Structure formats: structure tokens, C-alpha cells
Amino acid sequence: MTEIIIKLKNLNWLFIFLISFLSFVGLVMIYSATFGEESKIFISHIYKVTFGFILMILISLIDVEFWKKNAYLLYFLGLVLLLWVTFYGHLGKGARRWINFYGFNFQPSEIMKIFLVISLAKFFDEKKFQESRDYFFLILPIFLVTIPFFLVLIQPDLGTAMLILFVSVVIFFVSGINWKFFAFSGFLTVVVTPYLWGGLKEYQKQRILTLFNPENDPLGSGYHIIQSQIAIGSGGTFGKGWTKGTQSHLDFLPEKHTDFIFSMLGEEFGFFGTLSVIGLICLITYITYHITSSFVHNNFNRIVGYGVITNFFFASFINMSMVIGILPIVGLPLPLVSYGGSSMLTYFFGFGIILSMDRRSN
Amino acid sequence: MSREINFEKKIKRRALILGLSKTLFTFFVFGKLFYLQILQKSKYGKLSDTNRIKLKIVYPERGTIYDLYNKPIASNRIDYQLSIFKDKKNLINDYIKKLKGHINFSEVDLEVIKSNLKEQDLSDFITIKRNLSWNELEFFEFMKNKFPFLIITKEKVRDYDNDIIFSHVLGYVGFKKNVSKKKLSNLKVGISGIEKKLDTKLLGKDGWIKFETDSKGAVKKELNKKYAVPGANIKTNLISEIQNKASVEMRGINGAIVMINCQNGGVNCLYSSPSFNNNEFSDGVSLKKWNSLLADEFNPLLNRCIAGLYSPGSTYKLITALHALENKKFNKNKKFLCSGSISFGKRKFHCWKKEGHGYVNLHEAIKKSCDCYFYNLAKILEIDDLAKFSRLFSYGQTTGIDIPNELKGIMPNRKWKISNRGERWQKGETLNTVIGQGFMLSTPLQITLMTARLATGKKIIPSIILNKKEFENLNINNENLEFIKSSMFSVVNESTGTAFNSKLKGYYKMAGKTGTSQVRRISLKEREDGVLKNEELNYKLRDHSIFTCFAPFDNPKFSLSVIAEHMGSGSKVAAPIAKRIMELALNKYQ
Numbered sequence: 001m002t003e004i005i006i007k008l009k010n011l012n013w014l015f016i017f018l019i020s021f022l023s024f025v026g027l028v029m030i031y032s033a034t035f036g037e038e039s040k041i042f043i044s045h046i047y048k049v050t051f052g053f054i055l056m057i058l059i060s061l062i063d064v065e066f067w068k069k070n071a072y073l074l075y076f077l078g079l080v081l082l083l084w085v086t087f088y089g090h091l092g093k094g095a096r097r098w099i100n101f102y103g104f105n106f107q108p109s110e111i112m113k114i115f116l117v118i119s120l121a122k123f124f125d126e127k128k129f130q131e132s133r134d135y136f137f138l139i140l141p142i143f144l145v146t147i148p149f150f151l152v153l154i155q156p157d158l159g160t161a162m163l164i165l166f167v168s169v170v171i172f173f174v175s176g177i178n179w180k181f182f183a184f185s186g187f188l189t190v191v192v193t194p195y196l197w198g199g200l201k202e203y204q205k206q207r208i209l210t211l212f213n214p215e216n217d218p219l220g221s222g223y224h225i226i227q228s229q230i231a232i233g234s235g236g237t238f239g240k241g242w243t244k245g246t247q248s249h250l251d252f253l254p255e256k257h258t259d260f261i262f263s264m265l266g267e268e269f270g271f272f273g274t275l276s277v278i279g280l281i282c283l284i285t286y287i288t289y290h291i292t293s294s295f296v297h298n299n300f301n302r303i304v305g306y307g308v309i310t311n312f313f314f315a316s317f318i319n320m321s322m323v324i325g326i327l328p329i330v331g332l333p334l335p336l337v338s339y340g341g342s343s344m345l346t347y348f349f350g351f352g353i354i355l356s357m358d359r360r361s362n
Numbered sequence: 363m364s365r366e367i368n369f370e371k372k373i374k375r376r377a378l379i380l381g382l383s384k385t386l387f388t389f390f391v392f393g394k395l396f397y398l399q400i401l402q403k404s405k406y407g408k409l410s411d412t413n414r415i416k417l418k419i420v421y422p423e424r425g426t427i428y429d430l431y432n433k434p435i436a437s438n439r440i441d442y443q444l445s446i447f448k449d450k451k452n453l454i455n456d457y458i459k460k461l462k463g464h465i466n467f468s469e470v471d472l473e474v475i476k477s478n479l480k481e482q483d484l485s486d487f488i489t490i491k492r493n494l495s496w497n498e499l500e501f502f503e504f505m506k507n508k509f510p511f512l513i514i515t516k517e518k519v520r521d522y523d524n525d526i527i528f529s530h531v532l533g534y535v536g537f538k539k540n541v542s543k544k545k546l547s548n549l550k551v552g553i554s555g556i557e558k559k560l561d562t563k564l565l566g567k568d569g570w571i572k573f574e575t576d577s578k579g580a581v582k583k584e585l586n587k588k589y590a591v592p593g594a595n596i597k598t599n600l601i602s603e604i605q606n607k608a609s610v611e612m613r614g615i616n617g618a619i620v621m622i623n624c625q626n627g628g629v630n631c632l633y634s635s636p637s638f639n640n641n642e643f644s645d646g647v648s649l650k651k652w653n654s655l656l657a658d659e660f661n662p663l664l665n666r667c668i669a670g671l672y673s674p675g676s677t678y679k680l681i682t683a684l685h686a687l688e689n690k691k692f693n694k695n696k697k698f699l700c701s702g703s704i705s706f707g708k709r710k711f712h713c714w715k716k717e718g719h720g721y722v723n724l725h726e727a728i729k730k731s732c733d734c735y736f737y738n739l740a741k742i743l744e745i746d747d748l749a750k751f752s753r754l755f756s757y758g759q760t761t762g763i764d765i766p767n768e769l770k771g772i773m774p775n776r777k778w779k780i781s782n783r784g785e786r787w788q789k790g791e792t793l794n795t796v797i798g799q800g801f802m803l804s805t806p807l808q809i810t811l812m813t814a815r816l817a818t819g820k821k822i823i824p825s826i827i828l829n830k831k832e833f834e835n836l837n838i839n840n841e842n843l844e845f846i847k848s849s850m851f852s853v854v855n856e857s858t859g860t861a862f863n864s865k866l867k868g869y870y871k872m873a874g875k876t877g878t879s880q881v882r883r884i885s886l887k888e889r890e891d892g893v894l895k896n897e898e899l900n901y902k903l904r905d906h907s908i909f910t911c912f913a914p915f916d917n918p919k920f921s922l923s924v925i926a927e928h929m930g931s932g933s934k935v936a937a938p939i940a941k942r943i944m945e946l947a948l949n950k951y952q
Contacts, residue, residue: 233406250576271399
């Protein structure tokens with residue numbers, strides 16, 4: 001028991017506060033989004049945030065070695081879930097993403113992101129032939145990445161799939177793989193992309209295309225981007241006030257409690273609000289960097305740290321970029337703020353591991 | 363070992379690159395947010411307002427028009443209207459289909475909807491149905507959740523208290539035609555009569571209501587509004603009861619009745635028969651109805667009082683006589699023999715009385731309406747002088763009455779003949795003119811005005827709208843004027859006068875002059891065979907019956923004319939009608 005208390009004492013409570021604060025912003029926004037409508041969503045979100053917070057603390061108490069030891073097993077577990085969801089998953093919004101688990105909808109693709117990071121970290125930690133000119137050793141990690149990537153892509157969940165790929169590339173990068181590998185993969189991507197494009201669903205193509213000219217078809221797929229920009233822009237410096245957003249409350253803004261929650265924040269709290277959230281995300285990222293870079297010669301910790309924070313940071317900024325119109329609408333929630341249990345739990349999970357690493361280094 | 367250090371350095375370097383790329387990304391997002399929320403705030407603010415705020419124009423209530431005794435003759439009623447949100451106008455056919463059976467869409471309604479859909483109106487709503495009945499309203503209240511893009515509004519629309527009797531003088535309201543990009547497509551403006559003349563006063567100023575709507579166009583709440591300013595009320599000189607009496611008297615008769623107050627020029631009655639229903643027009647008359655009115659042979663849309671042209675007939679003899687006295691120093695006691703006709707040049711001119719009046723002086727000639735006397739008078743008159751003098755009594759020029767579309771008629775002279783007929787004036791034509799026949803044409807209003815000016819010696823100008831006026835003198839020798847008036851007195855009050863049958867009972871005395879406006883020319887052969895009686899003629903060829911009069915004789919107040927088309931001599935139809943109307947006026951409004 002005292003052991004646990006010591007462990008708790010050693011946790012980075014500033015970090016925990018920042019993460020909780022970001023979740024609190026999410027709660028505030030979801031209250032506004034569902035204000036006067038379905039209060040169920042707000043209550044459900046409170047449960048999820050509480051559960052996520054407890055999960056984070058629990059995981060922070062588990063030593064990092066546990067994850068290192070069971071990395072491949074967890075990866076295999078995730079893969080099974082992902083395969084299962086591919087065939088028997090719960091259909092929603094035209095995609096097969098969810099497993100219905102005793103009334104809770106759960107997305108295996110989310111948890112897979114963490115397990116993939118852990119297994120890649122384990123792989124690059126054990127096999128230090130980064131300098132080797134023999135590239136065949138990379139076949140295994142490439143498979144580790146591509147299998148879940150394609151499984152998620154065909155669900156279809158373009159956003160998560162791209163994020164998995166992107167985070168993996170970053171992991172390869174910070175693991176010190178030779179530049180030539182990236183040059184070669186880049187070339188391969190250019191060759192393969194046309195085939196991939198052909199495999200995309202029509203609505204996914206449309207989403208990417210509208211990015212380039214949203215005003216072209218204001219009531220079609222560009223409508224969401226325009227309405228989102230109007231919401232954010234009309235917020236001005238300090239916003240229209242909490243629950244006073246007209247764009248969001250009169251339903252001009254789509255998906256206001258999930259993917260477009262940042263637009264609503266921009267409308268109701270203005271530049272002040274959006275800047276605060278960006279600041280919070282950057283601060284969390286900076287602290288994680290600070291923790292991660294302190295591990296010398298510990299490749300596993302480093303890679304997990306960079307992987308988790310890259311996942312969090314890019315998911316956040318891709319979400320923000322898409323609602324302000326600099327990236328296509330790919331369907332990614334804003335980490336810890338948007339409504340959506342699975343993705344939130346994944347981020348709490350990831351931060352739990354970082355807290356655990358930090359605790360151990362103290 | 364150095365490899366280890368190198369590797370660590372490499373990892374540090376790559377972590378730095380990753381960190382830098384994240385910083386760069388942050389600046390991108392920061393920059394775009396700064397652009398959207400700080401630099402372009404007003405643009406997006408406006409866009410968000412146009413998204414949610416929808417405008418509904420509130421049309422002003424037209425001013426009420428009152429008669430002389432403050433009885434409203436044109437007021438407004440509440441009209442419940444159904445409007446659709448403009449952005450959802452593609453739903454309209456679907457909605458109409460669903461509403462059919464509960465809400466009645468007539469062909470006119472559908473026509474109006476069609477044209478409304480094309481309007482470039484300021485309003486974000488399009489009216490699809492007016493004049494909702496209570497049943498329709500009740501139905502809609504019950505069902506409105508199923509039609510989120512429809513709203514009911516309460517408008518005030520023109521309502522005439524009596525459909526028929528004031529139609530010509532008040533006119534009616536309707537939509538402006540052929541104006542592209544109308545700002546206010548549902549604004550009704552005056553199309554004719556007083557409604558048109560005083561449109562700017564009656565109109566008022568429009569207001570608006572701003573609604574907040576959601577993305578689907580469903581109205582959430584009313585944000586703010588600017589009240590419409592109702593138009594000014596107008597008081598007129600019309601007297602409802604007399605106007606109504608006129609309409610009753612003219613039932614089945616085509617023609618006109620005009621009554622003017624001799625003291626202030628106020629028009630107390632202006633009735634043209636047949637009339638039409640101006641409420642039908644204001645509600646939007648169907649093309650079918652409009653065409654049938656246009657095709658009607660009796661032309662109900664014509665305001666005969668100001669635009670119906672008739673030969674004044676014998677009523678004009680008053681002017682001829684006055685002109686001779688005033689300008690030709692004519693001796694009123696001079697007698698001429700009336701043998702039933704006189705010869706002039708190659709033509710024979712007939713008196714209406716075949717057997718003749720014998721020797722008559724001017725007074726008797728007016729009283730008995732002897733044509734021969736005036737033919738003799740004509741010999742000493744110059745047509746241009748007569749025409750010039752007649753202008754004092756408004757013949758050949760508009761009277762200046764305050765409703766549009768007045769005609770000035772024809773007061774012929776030499777110049778007129780040359781430019782209109784291309785021929786020189788024939789002396790014989792003067793003979794026709796002095797008895798109000800030939801080329802001469804006048805409106806009932808002009809005839810009434812003549813009487814009013816004779817009765818007062820003042821240059822009365824008629825006005826329907828109540829306002830105080832002073833009139834200048836005509837500068838006519840009072841003795842001559844009194845002579846004409848006394849002759850008119852004899853017409854009505856002496857047993858040998860043409861209108862003795864219409865002598866007033868009671869205290870007040872009336873003076874007047876009959877007229878029979880000949881529509882056809884009687885051929886020589888017919889004269890020999892015996893002139894056909896009116897009853898024997900085709901309706902369209904029968905004479906118009908005219909009577910003009912004023913009363914009370916001592917202190918003239920009312921000047922009145924009655925024209926009954928194709929009803930024969932003035933004494934038979936027009937004079938009795940005038941008598942009854944005058945009696946009503948004297949009894950109740952003296």
C-alpha cells in the first residue's frame with residue numbers, strides 16, 4: 001500500500017493537471033454542444049473522462065517493463081480485435097469500426113495505435129542494427145505497420161489509417177533509420193498512391209478534393225468547411241460566449257460535439273479560446289519531450305515517448321487544420337476534447353505510460 | 363563506443379527535427395486562426411448573421427379614407443397569410459400537394475405564387491396564400507410542426523366597406539406591374555381613383571421582422587423588429603348616403619351622377635353606372651374576370667363622371683344665352699318666332715317641338731328649351747368667342763378634380779375643326795353647337811361644374827379630398843347671371859318649364875335645365891315620315907337623358923347633374939332622379 005502511495009507521490013502532477021484541464025475544456029464544450037438537446041451525451045462524457053483519468057493513473061503505476069515484455073502479445077491481441085471488427089463490427093455512418101461490448105461501443109483501431117507504438121519501440125530497442133546496410137531487418141516492422149494500416153483503411157477510416165502510418169514513419173525516423181530508406185519509401189508511395197486513390201470510396205475522394213476549393217460547391221462537401229470557418233471567424237477575439245454560438249446551436253456546424261468541436265470553441269471563446277487550447281497542447285507536448293529526451297540509451301522509452309506524443313500532437317493539429325480549412329476533412333476527433341470514448345481512452349492510456357516512465361526516472 | 367555516441371547524437375538531431383516540424387505546424391495553425399478570427403472577423407461575422415437571420419418585410423397599413431361625416435369608406439381588414447421561407451421554395455409544390463384539401467389554393471393563388479417565386483424581393487419569405495379562412499388557420503395551427511418552413515403572418519389589407527358604390531371614385535389597389543427587381547413585391551399601391559392620386563400619403567412606410575432560423579430554415583425566434591408606419595388617413599367630401607342613393611337610383615341605368623358643393627367645390631357624390639367590385643380587384647382579380655369586365659359592352663371600368671363624353675345638349679343653352687347677354691349685348695326681351703324649324707343655308711334646323719313654340723323671348727326659350735330661338739341667336743355669334751367664353755365653365759378643358767384620368771371633352775372652334783377634321787368651320791355647325799350638339803362633348807363633371815359656377819358666379823374647382831378653398835370671381839355681370847338663374851328657376855318651378863314634374867316639394871326651391879343628348883342624326887326622310895319615338899329605336903341609338911340643377915335657389919349649396927344613357931328626354935328620367943337626390947341632400951345635409 002505504501003508502495004502505491006510512494007508511486008503516486010512521484011507522479012508528475014503538473015502534467016496530470018494539464019491533461020485534466022484539456023479534458024475539462026472538452027467537458028465545457030460538450031456541455032455547450034448538447035445544451036438543451038441530449039444531455040445523455042454530456043453525462044456519458046463525464047463517465048468516460050472519469051474512467052479515462054482513473055485508467056491513466058492505474059497505468060502510470062505499472063512499470064514500463066511490463067509493456068516492453070508483453071508488447072508483441074498486445075499487438076497480436078489488437079490485431080485479432082481489428083480483424084474481428086473488420087468482419088463482424090458494428091456498422092455506423094457507413095463504416096465498420098465499432099465493437100459493441102456490453103453496450104459500450106469500442107474502436108479497436110484506437111487501442112491498436114498504442115500497441116503498435118509499443119511493439120515498434122520493442123523491435124527497435126532490441127535490434128540495434130540501424131547502422132547496418134542490410135535493410136531486410138526492416139521487413140518485420142513494415143509488416144507490423146502495414147497490416148493494421150490496411151485493416152483500418154478498409155473500415156474505412158481514412159483519418160486513423162493515415163495517423164497510424166504517419167506516427168509509424170515518425171517512429172522509424174526517430175529510431176535513426178538511414179535517410180535512404182525514407183527516400184526509397186517516399187518513391188514507393190508516389191508509385192503506389194494512384195492505386196490507393198483508386199481504392200478510396202467516392203466520399204473520401206470528394207473530401208480530399210473539396211479542400212482545394214471549398215467555395216466551389218457550398219452546399220455539397222465544401223459546405224462543412226465553409227460553415228466551420230464562418231463559425232471560427234465570427235468568434236473574433238473573445239467569442240460569442242459560452243452556449244451562445246449561433247453557428248453551432250442553429251446547426252450550421254456539423255458534428256459539433258465530435259470532429260468540429262474546435263470550431264465551436266473558436267466561435268464561443270474566440271481567438272483567446274483557440275489560442276489557449278493550442279497553448280495547452282503545446283505545453284503537454286513540450287513536457288513529454290522534456291521527459292523523453294532525458295532517457296539516454298533507452299531506446300524503448302524514447303520511442304514510446306515520441307510515438308505517444310506524436311500521435312497526440314498530430315491528431316490535435318490535423319483536427320484543427322481540417323476545421324480551419326488547411327487540411328481535408330478526414331474524420332479525426334480532437335484528442336481529449338471531442339466526444340468519443342475509444343480515442344480518449346487511448347490518449348489517457350498513452351499518457352499513463354509516459355507518467356510511469358517519468359516516475360521511474362525520478 | 364564512438365558509434366554509440368554518434369547514434370545518440372543522431373537520435374537527438376532527429377528528435378530536434380521532429381520538434382521543429384511540430385513548431386512549424388503550430389505556426390501554420392496559429393497563422394490561419396489569426397487570419398480567420400482577427401483579420402477577417404467582420405467578414406465571417408456578417409456571414410454568420412446572414413446564415414441565421416432572416417428578414418420578413420412588414421407591409422404598412424394603408425390610411426383609411428373617410429367620407430364627409432367621418433364614416434370610413436375605405437378601411438383595412440386583418441388578413442392571415444401563409445408564407446414560405448425563401449431558401450426552401452423548392453419544397454413549395456410538395457407542400458401545396460400536402461396542404462390541398464385543407465387549404466384551398468385557387469387558380470389565382472397558384473398564378474400569384476408562380477410570379478412571386480420569381481421576385482427579387484428583400485424579404486426572405488414568399489407569401490403563398492392570402493385570405494386564410496378560420497378553418498384553414500385552425501388546421502395550420504394544428505399541423506404546423508409538419509411544415510417547419512411555413513409561417514403565418516397577420517397583415518392588414520385594403521377593404522372597402524361597400525364593394526360597389528365607391529369603386530370609381532376611390533379606385534382600388536393592386537401590385538405594381540412590370541417593375542423588375544421590386545424591393546417590396548407584396549406592396550399594394552393605388553391603381554386608380556383616390557387610391558392612386560393620394561398613394562404616397564396613404565401608403566405609409568414598411569417595417570421588418572428579423573427571425574433567427576436554424577440551418578434547415580426552421581424559425582427559432584423573433585430577434586427584433588421595426589414597426590411599419592401606417593399611411594395617413596384621408597377625409598373626403600363624399601357623402602355615403604348620397605352616393606348610395608345615387609347607386610340605387612341608377613340601378614339598371616347606365617350613366618353618371620355628380621354632385622358638387624357650390625360653396626367649397628367639394629364633390630359630395632361621384633357615381634358612375636354600371637360599377638364594379640373594387641374589393642375583388644384589391645384581392646387580386648383573376649385574368650378571366652378582368653377580361654370579362656373589359657369585354658362588357660357597358661364598360662363598367664369607365665368612370666363616366668370624369669371620362670364619359672356626352673353632348674351636353676340643351677343644358678349648354680345656358681352658356682350660349684349668357685355669352686350673348688354678356689358679350690354681344692343681346693337684348694333678352696327680343697322675340698323670335700319658332701315654327702318648329704328654321705332654314706339656314708341649304709339646311710333645315712328643327713326644334714325638338716315639331717309644332718313650334720310660337721313667339722318666345724330668351725327667358726321662355728330657356729324655360730321651354732326652344733331650339734329655334736338659339737338657332738337665331740347663333741346667327742349673331744362667332745364660334746371662337748363662344749368657345750373662349752365656355753372655357754370659363756370648364757368646357758373643353760379639365761376641371762382639375764383630384765383623381766386621375768379625367769378627360770377634357772371637346773369644345774369646338776375654327777382651329778379645332780381644321781386640325782381635327784381638316785375642314786373649315788361651317789356656320790351651320792355653330793347652330794348645332796349652341797344647343798350643345800354637333801362636335802361638342804363634355805363630361806358629367808363639366809356639366810355639374812357649369813351649374814355650380816352659374817349658381818355662384820365663382821370659379822369653383824371640384825375636389826374630392828376635403829380642404830378649404832377660396833375661389834375667384836368669374837367677373838360676369840350679376841344681372842345677366844341672375845337672369846340665367848331665374849330662367850333655370852322657371853324650368854323647374856313653372857308649369858310650362860321642361861322639368862316642372864320634378865319641382866321640389868317643401869321649402870327649398872331648385873333651379874335646373876334639362877337636356878336631351880342626341881346620339882343619332884335624324885334623316886330628312888324620317889322627318890317627313892314622323893320622327894321615331896325613342897322606344898321604337900335600338901337602345902344604342904336612343905337619346906341620353908340629362909338634367910343639371912342647383913338648390914336651394916336663394917343660397918345655392920348643391921349643384922347636381924344626372925346623365926342617364928339612352929333613356930330619352932332629360933325631363934323624363936334624369937330630372938326625377940335629380941329631384942329625389944336633391945331632396946335627400948337638402949333634407950339631411952343642408
